[in-house]
Amino acid sequence: MMQKGQISWLFFGFSGRVSRAAFFLAGLxxxxxxxxxxxxxxxxxxxxxxxxxxxxxxxxxxxxxxxxSVALGVKRLHDFGKPGIFAVALFIPMVSILAFIILCVYPGDTGANIYGRRTNAPKD
Incomplete structure (x- = not known):
């Protein structure tokens, strides 16, 4: 069930983590x-x-x-414990396609990490 503000967080927030599926579907x-x-x-x-x-x-x-796209990339990187600055790779020609594919297929951390306790939620 979607909580109030979840859509705005997904597309415009920079804190927390987002799963592969949510990243791909939001980008689509x-x-x-x-x-x-x-x-x-x-x-x-x-x-x-x-x-x-x-x-x-x-x-x-x-x-x-x-x-x-930057917000989604940052949260996707957070899901596997990487800093959001690497989201800049989504805007480098030729590298962007590979970066997008990696973000869509690379699994996130199964448990909590420094960017949040769970996936698809802002850091609490």
Whole structure:
């Protein structure tokens, strides 16, 4: 059961830990939302008001997604006891694909670590 504030913590919080599945699914949701706004933008006639609205929506979502990707990466790294600064690897061309795959498949710590007592929760 989802607690109040769990979604905002997942996408915008930097404390705690997040599991492989939550990391992958949250990243997939961000990618789908970006693809949808880009798709809608391409359907509108160039220079129309709707085209401008979808372009603004895409760029706004892009910047929110970058922030959320960093937050997700930091929490995923915390899950196996690594500092969040390594999340910068998600933005290095060519390395980013490998970093994302590693974060999706590398198992987290089974018990508590310095970043939290359990996975998918902020540090308490």
């Amino acid at each position: 949701l961000l990618a789908i939302m970006q693809a949808f706004t880009l798709y809608r933008f391409t359907l509108e006639p160039e220079g129309s008001g709707a085209s401008g609205l979808w372009a603004i929506s895409f760029w706004a979502l892009f910047f929110v997604s970058v922030y959320s």
